[in-house]
Every structure is written in structure tokens, then in C-alpha cells.
Amino acid sequence: MMAAVTAAGLPPGTGEAGQPDGTEHPGRGISGSGRPAGKPTLKLVLLGMGCSAAWLASVLIGGSFDPGVQIHRVALAAHILALVLSFGAILVLDWVGLLWLLGRRDVHDTRRLDSAAQPLIWGGLAILLISGALLHPDLSSPPTQIKLVSILVLMLNGLVLTKTMKQLHQLPPETLFTAMAAGLRARLLAALCISQTCWWTSVLVGLLNSTLRRWTGT
Numbered sequence: 592m593m594a595a596v597t598a599a600g601l602p603p604g605t606g607e608a609g610q611p612d613g614t615e616h617p618g619r620g621i622s623g624s625g626r627p628a629g630k631p632t633l634k635l636v637l638l639g640m641g642c643s644a645a646w647l648a649s650v651l652i653g654g655s656f657d658p659g660v661q662i663h664r665v666a667l668a669a670h671i672l673a674l675v676l677s678f679g680a681i682l683v684l685d686w687v688g689l690l691w692l693l694g695r696r697d698v699h700d701t702r703r704l705d706s707a708a709q710p711l712i713w714g715g716l717a718i719l720l721i722s723g724a725l726l727h728p729d730l731s732s733p734p735t736q737i738k739l740v741s742i743l744v745l746m747l748n749g750l751v752l753t754k755t756m757k758q759l760h761q762l763p764p765e766t767l768f769t770a771m772a773a774g775l776r777a778r779l780l781a782a783l784c785i786s787q788t789c790w791w792t793s794v795l796v797g798l799l800n801s802t803l804r805r806w807t808g809t
């Protein structure tokens with residue numbers, strides 16, 4: 592990225608055609624506290640409240656309603672299909688992100704993939720919440736509690752990550768991770784680590800619960 596900026600004869604922080612390039616001084620542009628607040632933040636808060644309400648509804652319904660064996664079977668099939676959809680898309684997206692970190696992809700590869708993957712991720716998550724509610728989770732079990740909290744965290748983190756990715760995608764294609772503003776870099780890394788930890792926790796606890804249920808025959 593720095594090479595491109597030099598070639599264009601523009602100082603770091605201005606980028607081509609006034610585009611931010613991620614090297615801005617903290618406090619202005621996309622990397623600092625001077626980024627435009629207001630509408631996008633309000634939208635994020637409203638989306639966060641919507642996700643939290645959907646999560647709470649799923650947990651409360653799941654904890655209080657036992658739909659019986661037949662519905663449980665159908666819900667489990669839907670749960671696994673939604674898992675493939677959502678988690679599969681997350682893994683591919685994070686893999687391309689890792690290739691970009693290693694300098695093997697440009698930043699706009701992640702943009703194209705990100706916009707294609709978003710409906711799969713959020714659609715899959717919606718189905719996971721609905722089908723999970725029909726699986727009658729044992730809310731008194733600590734691993735299940737950890738799984739459910741992980742799901743809430745991964746959804747809220749996903750919203751923040753979507754906003755951070757938008758900032759990332761305003762950068763020139765050849766932008767290197769190491770040339771980005773430290774604030775944006777730290778936010779991106781933290782969000783990706785939280786995302787992977789929560790997804791893997793949810794998947795592994797889900798598998799553990801299912802396996803235990805089959806073993807004990809309950």
C-alpha cells in the first residue's frame with residue numbers, strides 16, 4: 592500500500608481520490624475517534640438489540656418448551672444444515688482473511704467474499720436460533736450455558752466486525768496488514784480471535800452435548 596501511495600505522489604493518510612488508506616493519524620479518518628458517529632452507530636446498536644432479543648427468545652423458548660421426539664429430529668437436521676451453511680462460510684471467509692494477512696490475497700478479495708458470505712452466515716444463524724429453541728437445551732448444564740453465551744458474543748462481535756470490515760474495504764486493494772493504522776489492525780485481530788473462539792466453542796459444546804445424549808440414551 593505504501594508503494595502505491597508513493598507512486599501516486601500522495602502522502603500517507605490521503606490515498607487516491609481522497610480515499611482513506613488506513614495510515615491516518617489516530618483521531619481522524621477511519622482509524623481514530625474522529626470517524627463519523629451517529630447513524631451507523633445507532634444502526635449497530637439497534638441490530639445488537641435485535642440479535643440479543645432473538646437470542647433471548649431462543650433460550651427462553653428452548654428452556655421451557657419440549658416439542659417431543661419427532662420435532663426434535665427435524666430440528667436437529669435443520670440445526671446441522673444451518674451449521675454447515677453458517678460455520679462453513681465463516682471458515683472460508685477467515686481463511687481468505689488469513690491469506691491476506693500473509694500477503695497472498697488483496698484486501699478486495701475479502702470484500703467480495705464478505706458480501707457473498709453475509710447472507711449465508713446470518714441466515715444460518717437465524718436457523719440455528721430457531722432450530723436450537725426446538726432442541727430443548729438443558730439450561731442448567733454449564734457447558735450449554737457457555738455455548739449459549741458464546742453464541743450471543745459471536746453475534747454481537749459479528750456486527751462490530753461487519754463495521755470494521757467496511758472500513759477495511761475502503762482501503763486500496765494492495766493494502767498490506769502491516770501498513771494499516773494500529774487501531775484498525777488491533778480491532779480487526781481482536782474481532783477475528785473472538786469470532787473463532789466463540790464459533791469453535793459453540794460447535795464443540797454442541798457436539799459434546801449430542802454425543803453425551805446418545806451415549807446416555809436420554
Ligand code: HEM
Nearest residue numbers: 649650653719720723724726727728742793794797798801
Ligand atoms: C452459533 C450457533 C450454534 C452452533 C454453532 C451450534 C452447534 C451445535 C452442534 C455442532 C450440535 C451437535 C449436532 C449433532 O451432531 O448432533 C448442536 C446441538 C445442539 N444445539 Fe446447537 N448450536 C448453535 C445454536 C444453538 C442454540 C441457540 C441452541 C438453543 C437455544 C442450541 C441448542 C442445541 C441443543 C439442545 C443441541 C443438542 C441436540 C441433541 O442432540 O439433543 N444450539 N449444536
